[in-house]
Amino acid sequence: MYVYELERPEHLRDWLLMRYRVMQPVQDATGNGSWQEVVSGDVTPFDPALRPVMSPKSMFFAEREHLFEFDGETFRSSRPASEPQVLFGMKACDLTALAYQDLHFQDDPYYQARRKDTLLVGIDCSSPCENGFCSTVDAGPLVDEARADLILAPMPSIGGDQPGWWLICASPAGHGAVDGMNLTPADSHWRYWRDMNGEHARAAFPNDTYIINGIQRINARAIPDDVWDSLARKCLGCSGCSQTCPTCSCYATRDIKTEKGFYRERFHDSCLMEGFQKEASGANPTSAAGRRVARYWYHKFSGDFVRKMGRFGCVGCGRCEATCPGSIGVHSVMEKIAHV
Ligand code: SF4
Ligand code: SF4
Incomplete structure (x- = not known):
């Protein structure tokens, strides 16, 4: 597994934006988070703590879609075209849910057409979110390395400041996506500090x-x-x-x-x-x-x-x-x- 240092998540997001359609959580005017497409030149900072009201499941399992049409003689499939895209900043719970949906829809060509060219960029949580209990049901707070292509793991903060991130290449697709970025390899302590982040986050969950x-x-x-x-x-x-x-x-x-x-x-x-x-x-x-x-x-x-x-x-x-x-x-x- 390749692990690098990254100053800011936006550096990775902007790099991926050159090759992919990128979706990330964005806060709307009401203060709620939603998944929105990042447009080139967007300087909106990435908010690591923001979790959208809706999970990204509808990006693969559409709320409403045509399956096929029939004109009296011929059936025509309306299977969607596949498009290289990135879901940037997925929390461990949503990645766990997506793996669950992948299994449920493994033979569904409509779901799979949207899913197959999607790169998943996960992000570790450092503290519980409101109403969350991922650690109780084995779904977080750290991203499972089998469920994402790239993972952003926060370095321990110093006096409240975030000194940087580790970028974990968890799959060949993830490693390929950052090929060409000028990245510094992480030193060997990254896993210790990542595990410590998980322990601290788990300890902060209320008794449930x-x-x-x-x-x-x-x-x-x-x-x-x-x-x-x-x-x-x-x-x-x-x-x-x-x-x-x-x-x-x-x-x-x-x-x-x-x-x-x-x-x-x-x-x-x-x-x-x-x-x-x-x-x-x-x-x-x-x-x-x-x-x-x-x-x-x-x-x-x-x-x-x-x-x-x-x-x-x-x-x-x-x-x-x-x-x-x-x-x-x-x-x-x-x-x-x-x-x-
Ligand atoms: S359980 Fe609550 S959210 Fe679900 S259908 Fe009933 S009222 Fe709506
Ligand atoms: S807490 Fe569990 S049941 Fe409720 S929305 Fe999340 S995954 Fe579904």
Whole structure:
């Protein structure tokens, strides 16, 4: 593995911008972060602490897209063109979620067309973000070297100042992307200091043993139905949780008639919606809101999904807690079920 010193992340971003479309987190007028394309000559400083409200999942698993069209004689695929692009500044939780989505959509040509020429630049976190608990679910705070092409790791700060960064080339694609940059190799102490950064960040997370307890109770099937029902009374069915969750991957399709024939569209769906599991016969195993809320959290923390996907379906980003208007995001739910 090649590791270099880097004075500022912007030096890497500007270098990559010469060859790729680059997306990075940017703060908007409301103070929220979103993924935005960097235009050449942009001098907006990169904010290492900023995490967008939405994960980048929609860049690969589009919120809404045409799959194909049919004119009465011929089917035409609407598979998107691949474009070399960079996601710059992905946190460990979102990279973990993307690896989860890569597995789920491994045979999906629409997802893969967008994903295959994407270079991932991760960034280590030095402190917990609001509502985050990545370290509890093995998704952070340091970027897993198997999940990114390049990793920015902060050097220890001196008196609050950030003296520089280590740039870790974690894949051949990452190393190739910086070929030609005038970089100084890091000395051999980088890994010690990187591990120390991870230890300090982990120690700063608040006590969340209720999440561990809640996971155990979910897997013991120890949550009475009336607990799910009482949580569900606060659910508005807005789907904010599943839209912002980086690992949610449910979708539905519909055929739209046109003058020439029809096209098929795919769009994000949510298991919190009443009609999500409704069958053509009219039967609906999750017609009760409590069953839908229970289903969502079993999908996040059940051992069945660990066996199938290799890890929990939750990466501890905390977005559902920040988003849910009914106050039934992950912390609220796990606190309640840990104590029933
Ligand atoms: S964000 Fe909250 S209110 Fe909206 S669907 Fe999810 S659980 Fe229900
Ligand atoms: S369930 Fe909530 S905390 Fe877990 S990954 Fe989804 S949005 Fe993040």
